[in-house]
Amino acid sequence: MNYNNILIEQTQQLATITINRPSKLNALNRETIQELHEAFKDLDEDGEVKVIILTGSGEKAFVAGADISEFADFSEKEGGKLAAKGQKLLFDFVENLSTPVIAAINGFALGGGLELAMACHFRVASANAKMGLPEVSLGVIPGYGGTQRLPQLVGKGRAMEMIMTAGMIDAESALRYGLVNHVVPQEELQSLCEKLAGRISNNSPIAIGHAIKAVNAGFKEDSNGYAAEIKAFGACFGTADFVEGTTAFLEKRKADFPGK
Known part of the structure; x- marks a missing residue:
């Protein structure tokens, strides 16, 4: 454009x-x-x-x-x-x-x-x-x-x-x-x-996106930052980035995050 x-x-x-x-x-x-x-x-x-x-x-x-x-x-x-x-x-x-x-x-x-x-x-x-x-x-x-x-x-x-x-x-x-x-x-x-x-x-873009939401929630009057963190934390477990990140850690190699 x-x-x-x-x-x-x-x-x-x-x-x-x-x-x-x-x-x-x-x-x-x-x-x-x-x-x-x-x-x-x-x-x-x-x-x-x-x-x-x-x-x-x-x-x-x-x-x-x-x-x-x-x-x-x-x-x-x-x-x-x-x-x-x-x-x-x-x-x-x-x-x-x-x-x-x-x-x-x-x-x-x-x-x-x-x-x-x-x-x-x-x-x-x-x-x-x-x-x-x-x-x-x-x-x-x-x-x-x-x-x-x-x-x-x-x-x-x-x-x-x-x-x-x-x-x-x-x-x-x-x-x-x-x-x-x-x-x-x-x-x-x-x-x-x-x-x-x-x-x-170098880090997981999916996790970073969730972190941004959780941090921002703590500064909003109508949001519970802790609750937002818990929800975002749980959501990370359903991502390919979590699988890759934890697998790479256990295999002692650098993670190659798919961003999914």
């Missing part, structure tokens, strides 16, 4: 999605959100893809926010619909994807950009990255899950401070807060993400 705002590179078990709007610092508009949804959906359904890396084009920005020009004149009703549609189409969709998604934060990740990075399963940042939720400086609040995911990652107090001051934090602060897992020089960002992706790809 041809896209206007994103690039996809696929090599064996790894796919990299690059948001490609450099003149707009890769800001998210409606078309880009739709394209990202379609790309994630297609890659998740591709049995060959084991890990997805998400990044931004250039050296300045991962995603510098949402395209404000698209909603500056919206009514209350339209604003609510914008948030609901965006969460369903992209942010919640990525969080619940069975294929692991690593955010490679290569510069500014602000507003919707940070919200998108937080929806990914974990984050790696370049040393020049800056992160923040500046929405209150525009008279609005984060609407793509930022008020929920940020406290889960950094704690309520730090999240409140970041949201209410509308300020940015640097990569080292993000690492200290637990917002990102690793910080590396920008020229090493992609290679580290690929290294992590390679380690993930």
Whole structure:
């Protein structure tokens, strides 16, 4: 499929999605959100893809926010619909994807950009990255899950401070807060993400998908994380991956997971 705002590179078990709007610092508009949804959906359904890396084009920005020009004149009703549609189409969709998604934060990740990075399963940042939720400086609040995911990652107090001051934090602060897992020089960002992706790809994709569901369930008010874990654990026993994994262990060889 041809896209206007994103690039996809696929090599064996790894796919990299690059948001490609450099003149707009890769800001998210409606078309880009739709394209990202379609790309994630297609890659998740591709049995060959084991890990997805998400990044931004250039050296300045991962995603510098949402395209404000698209909603500056919206009514209350339209604003609510914008948030609901965006969460369903992209942010919640990525969080619940069975294929692991690593955010490679290569510069500014602000507003919707940070919200998108937080929806990914974990984050790696370049040393020049800056992160923040500046929405209150525009008279609005984060609407793509930022008020929920940020406290889960950094704690309520730090999240409140970041949201209410509308300020940015640097990569080292993000690492200290637990917002990102690793910080590396920008020229090493992609290679580290690929290294992590390679380690993930050695494991059972079916088990990883179940693990994602179980972990996410623990952060949902209407779910019992422990019960979800028990169900997912049991489901693994009915898979070919479980048979291969346990057999390989007993035979003292490396497992070759079929992904079934």
